[in-house]
Amino acid sequence: MSEVADDARTVQLGKTRPPLAVDDLPEPEEVFKVRRLGPAQIIKFAIGPSLIALGISIGSGEWLLGPQAVGQYGFIGVGWVILVSAVLQTFYNVEIARTVMATGESPVVSWGRVPPGVLVWVPLSVFIVIFAFIAGGWAASAGQGMYALVHGEVAPAGAEEPRIWAIALLVLVFLITVAARRISRSLELANWVMVGTILAGLLLIDLFVVPFSQWWEGIRGFVTPAMPPDGITATQLGGLAGFTALASGLNWYVMGHYRDKGYGMGYRTGYISGLRGERPELKAVGVTFPDDELNRGRWKRWYRLLMLDQWGVFFIGAMLGMLLPTILMAHAVEVSGERPTAATVPTFVAGVFEEEYGRPMFYVALVLGVLILFSTQLGIFEGMVRVTTDAAHGTSPRLRKLIEGDPRRFYYPFMLLLIVVISVVLHQALPVNLVQWSANMSNLGALIYPFLLMYLNSRLPRPARPRPWHYVILVLNVLFFGFFFVNFVADLIGDPLITF
Incomplete structure (x- = not known):
């Protein structure tokens, strides 16, 4: 349980971190500076962190690992892994954002409140995120698309x-953040454009070139429980599960955007x-909020916005x-009679479509792939x-003094x-193999962070605490994604736990 400190306006949550200040939750209208938060205002102002997460989501899993798995093995026995992963991850996202909204702290800082404390969980969490994504497979794959486009x-x-x-695209990310007034908002606007273009473009292409039978096969694959197809490895399935939706156990690294968006105590x-x-x-x-009638009503409003966003x-x-x-990939496989490999999957669809439908479709597919x-x-x-940046700024008084309280002085040099580091690392392997590494490392997070969430969320102010069945869903995250990580490790050092 949270403990009220000597000062009645602070509350101690967990261990080794300073107590949280106490203040009222703001009204959403106050945060988004509107008179009334209707449907138009919600779309314009409140929707946002989910778009940043979705921009990441529609990428390594959806354009690389999913199409590769379906292109090689078909939908049945693969699709249900995608659906289960997406459902579990969305529940997981809500539970992470719950902590952010109730405390105003980014997740990496909140982990320091869980025993044994800040000296263990904060540096370990930073290490796991960097170790999972430093391979740069997502960057290398984008580079392949740019080469083909040029x-x-x-x-x-x-x-x-x-x-x-x-590397040039990495520099472009740097320039986007430099030009931003508010970094999270700039990322949201960029993803409104990119995600909207991607989904609209893919939908139009699929409607014109993919027969109904393959649409139905794809949808049926999502809801048909079946054993994985012969030849696929649990490591491949683990990569698909890990990077379907977002990044399985490491989704928390994106949920800090709810703080920057101003959700709840953020x-x-x-x-x-x-x-x-x-x-x-x-x-x-x-900062957290008191358990009174005013804040209970405001929490319900913020929680409804979170559920809509997620x-x-x-x-x-x-x-x-x-x-x-994936149905586009399935169609490309059918018309070409070939199957994508780890080396060819980033540009496979574009190459097939050039032969079947002409040069314009080659460029359309490449543009969508690059986006x-x-x-x-x-x-x-x-x-x-x-x-x-959040970890360093939130836990090191010495650093805050050095940068004079301005996190940008750490953010941009880092x-x-x-x-520089990613530019070196991405030379080491094929892009898709690097992405599979990242996805399986993401599954490692599922063995750790759901337990930390259970500890934190059970100690939030009463209106913000999850219901008992939410803990069951978190345990299912541990079992589902954790299995794939254990299998990944077993496969690295010897034989996988399961073969198909």
Whole structure:
């Protein structure tokens, strides 16, 4: 349970972190600066963090691992893994955002409240996120698409130029954040454009070229329980499960955007601004709310907005984002008589469509592919920088003094350092193999963070605490994604736990 400290306006949550200040939840209208929050205002102002997550989602899993698995093995026995993963991850996202809304702290900082405390969970969490995504498979895949878009042909094996394009796109992410007034808002607007273009473009192409039988096969594959097909490995399924929707156990690295958006108590703690924006105070310690009638009503309003953002935008978008590319891939496999490999999957559809439908379709498919992979690159790269910045700023008084309380003085130099490191790492393997590594490392998080969430969420103010069945869903996350990580490790050191 949370404990009220000596000062009646602070509450101690967990261990080794300072107590939370206490203040009233803001009204959504106060946060979004509108007179009334109707449907138009919700779309314009309240929807946002889910789009950043969706921009990452429609990428490594949906454009690479999902289409590769379906292209090689078909929908039946694969599709149900996608559906279960998306449902579990959306529930998981809601539970992570619950902590953010109730405390105003980013998840990486909140983990420090769980025993044994900040010295264990905060550096470990930063390490796991960087270790999972530093491989840069998402960047290398985007570079392959850019090469094909510029040269009008698929890059030859081992070509260096796609990696140069990957690095150039990393620099573009840096420039986007530099030009931003409020970084989270700039990411939202970029993803409104990219995700909208991606889903609309894929839908139009699928409606014109994919026969109804393959639409039905894809939809049926999602809801048909079946054993995985012969030949697929549990490691491949683990990569698909890990990067369907977002990043399984590591989804928390994106949920800090609810703080910057001003959801709940996030409005009381501040945000990371861009270089062009004003420098608001970003509090190192969060703020929570009292359990009274006023705040119970306001919490319900914020929770409804969260549910709309996650289930109405993220879940539906993630399912469409997996269905539309995979049926397109299935059609490309059928008309070409070939199957994608780890080396060819980023540009496979574009190559087939050029032969079948002409040069314009080649470029349309490439543009969509580059947008898909760049939206992923934008979110993952910025997310690594954000998590490290939040952790350093929130837990190190010495650093806060050094940077004079301005997190941007850490954020931007660290982003430049990451560009250098990823530029080296992405030379080490094929992009899709790097992505499978990242996805299975994401599954590692499912063995850790659901338990930390149970500890934190059970100690939130009473209106914010989850219902008992929410804990059951978190345990299912552990069992489902955790199995795939254990199998991944077993496969690395010897033999996988299960073969098909």
